[in-house]
Amino acid sequence: MxxxxxxxxxxxxxxxxxxxxxxxxxxxxxxxxxxxxxxxxxxxxxxxxxxxxxxxxxxxxxxxxxxxxxxxxxxxxxxxxxxxxxxxxxxxxxxxxxxxxxxxxxxxxxxxxxxxxxxxxxxxxxxxxxxxxxxxxxxxxxxxxxxxxxxxxxxxxxxxxxxxxxxxxxxxxxxxxxxVDAAQIIPAAVPRAEGSPLRVVFVGRIAEEKQPHLWLDTLAALNANKVAAHLTVVGDGPLESWLIDDAAKQGLSMQITLAGRQDNVSAYLAQADVLLLTSGFEGCPLVVLESMPMGVLLASTNAGGVYELFAERRDEFVVNEASGEALAQLIIQQQTHAAELSTWLKQRAEQYxxxxxxxxxxxxxxx
CATH class of the missing domain: 3.40.50.2000 (Glycogen Phosphorylase B;)
Known part of the structure; x- marks a missing residue:
């Protein structure tokens, strides 16, 4: 040796x-x-x-x-x-x-x-x-x-x-x-049925540092822009009850599914059009590295290390203003060239x- x-x-x-x-x-x-x-x-x-x-x-x-x-x-x-x-x-x-x-x-x-x-x-x-x-x-x-x-x-x-x-x-x-985990099983993407709501997923803790109010604000902003969307939350945490109650107050309960904590999130990513990341701060988020080889689009707050993953194309995945309106507008803009962005993410994943x-x-x- x-x-x-x-x-x-x-x-x-x-x-x-x-x-x-x-x-x-x-x-x-x-x-x-x-x-x-x-x-x-x-x-x-x-x-x-x-x-x-x-x-x-x-x-x-x-x-x-x-x-x-x-x-x-x-x-x-x-x-x-x-x-x-x-x-x-x-x-x-x-x-x-x-x-x-x-x-x-x-x-x-x-x-x-x-x-x-x-x-x-x-x-x-x-x-x-x-x-x-x-x-x-x-x-x-x-x-x-x-x-x-x-x-x-x-x-x-x-x-x-x-x-x-x-x-x-x-x-x-x-x-x-x-x-990116070399042993990660990358399931085939599940196409969205024509006319069905945009599939948004969040993976992580339902906790203050993840800013879950932005999930509801983003859904509300998408609704205001006449874009039907459904959010799946994969995870649990101390603000789960708050999330359920506030979603009910805003009339968004039917647009949210709480999947609980899951060991294998790839199946949920495969059924998503957009991964929503709303952290106040991040180092190098693993969930983004899991989603990139699958070509899942990302809409993220400017949470530190996350923007480095996208180099010169950061503005196509990261908003500077941490608001539901900014995230919703980014998601809407992404849909105009979703296939191209998805292909670029798969290629970008090779660098990681x-x-x-x-x-x-x-x-x-x-x-």
């Missing part, structure tokens, strides 16, 4: 739930392992592994039973366990902030290991919205300032981190976008293929 592909990489995570961070860790880990890397996913906060069917070449180590963050008497044992793993690997990646970030930093102190922080979202916007606990804010900023290497999923996320840390981006900060982007990971980790 060549030295270029013999690196041992440990990725620290909370657990292996169904979140975007966990999905990225599994996809990148498996792709690196296929290229000769030894990859270990280290679970710190729980023993869930909902990706066992996709894990074939990486090792999963559960440290959550050795220690618990709320039990200080277990901290030393947990640190020692994490340090043993760090000592056995050449590179340690903090898969996300908080617990994995803290442990990746603490477990490698004095070991002269290469430590990389993997940043999936725009921290400045995230903190402004969620109001991070001041203790965690200070701790995260302390660690991020001391890590020479950070990997971001978008240029927007990188610039956001610089604003959050009040510093200039380091030359060692790199951008590696998320990629796993084969293309994993080579950049290999190059970075082999330096």
């Amino acid at each position: 060549s030295s270029k592909t013999s690196k041992r990489v440990a990725i620290f995570l909370r657990d292996l739930g169904l979140g975007g961070v966990e999905r990225c860790a599994v996809l990148v880990g498996e792709a690196l392992a296929a290229r000769g890397f030894t990859v270990t996913l280290v679970l710190l906060g729980g023993n869930r592994n909902l990706w066992s069917s996709r894990i074939g070449q990486v090792q999963v180590v559960d440290l959550s039973s050795a220690w618990q963050p709320l039990k200080p008497w277990t901290w030393l044992a947990g640190w020692r366990a994490a340090r043993r793993i760090a000592a056995e690997h050449d590179i340690v990646i903090a898969g996300t902030f908080l617990l994995p970030l803290y442990m990746a930093y603490a477990a490698t102190l004095g070991l002269k290991k290469r430590v990389i922080g993997w940043v999936h979202g725009p921290f400045f916007e995230l903190d402004a919205f969620a109001k991070m606990n001041p203790v965690h804010r200070t701790a995260c900023q302390f660690v991020y300032r001391r890590l020479d290497e950070l990997v971001f999923v978008s240029n927007h996320a990188k610039d956001s981190m610089a604003r959050w840390l009040d510093c200039e981006p380091k030359s060692t900060w790199q951008v590696l976008p998320n990629f 293929s796993q084969a293309a982007l994993i080579e950049r990971w290999v190059t970075m980790l082999s330096e």
Whole structure:
């Protein structure tokens, strides 16, 4: 095995739930392992592994039973366990902030290991919205300032981190976008019946940061422009009851279907004409990468990293004003050349293929 592909990489995570961070860790880990890397996913906060069917070449180590963050008497044992793993690997990646970030930093102190922080979202916007606990804010900023290497999923996320840390981006900060899952099954698109409503789909949490009021505003604006549309919401969340009640108040209940949380969203994308993305902030949204190879059109708010996916054609998929009227007008305009846009999206998806982007990971980790 060549030295270029013999690196041992440990990725620290909370657990292996169904979140975007966990999905990225599994996809990148498996792709690196296929290229000769030894990859270990280290679970710190729980023993869930909902990706066992996709894990074939990486090792999963559960440290959550050795220690618990709320039990200080277990901290030393947990640190020692994490340090043993760090000592056995050449590179340690903090898969996300908080617990994995803290442990990746603490477990490698004095070991002269290469430590990389993997940043999936725009921290400045995230903190402004969620109001991070001041203790965690200070701790995260302390660690991020001391890590020479950070990997971001978008240029927007990188610039956001610089604003959050009040510093200039380091030359060692790199951008590696998320990629299209090579194992994703792409079902055939289901044609819309002639004369039937435009099929709009939203995939994600029904939560404040996704701005669900824009879903209703968009439907209302489409109605006002005499464009029949039906919205399917694939997901759940704390604002589900609000959404049901407000849709009833606006007389939109018959135009909305709540599909609940689904593990496989491809079937819903295949039956959609437009994917609606209304986030207040995004890093590099995986649902868009899922939809692009299928040629599903996108109507999105200017949510940070999402616009980077479309380069010079961003105005054909992203609105500058976060309003239902702006989104509705974009959707209407898209329908005038929907087939051409769909073809372009399929071609654009090739630039975010796993084969293309994993080579950049290999190059970075082999330096």
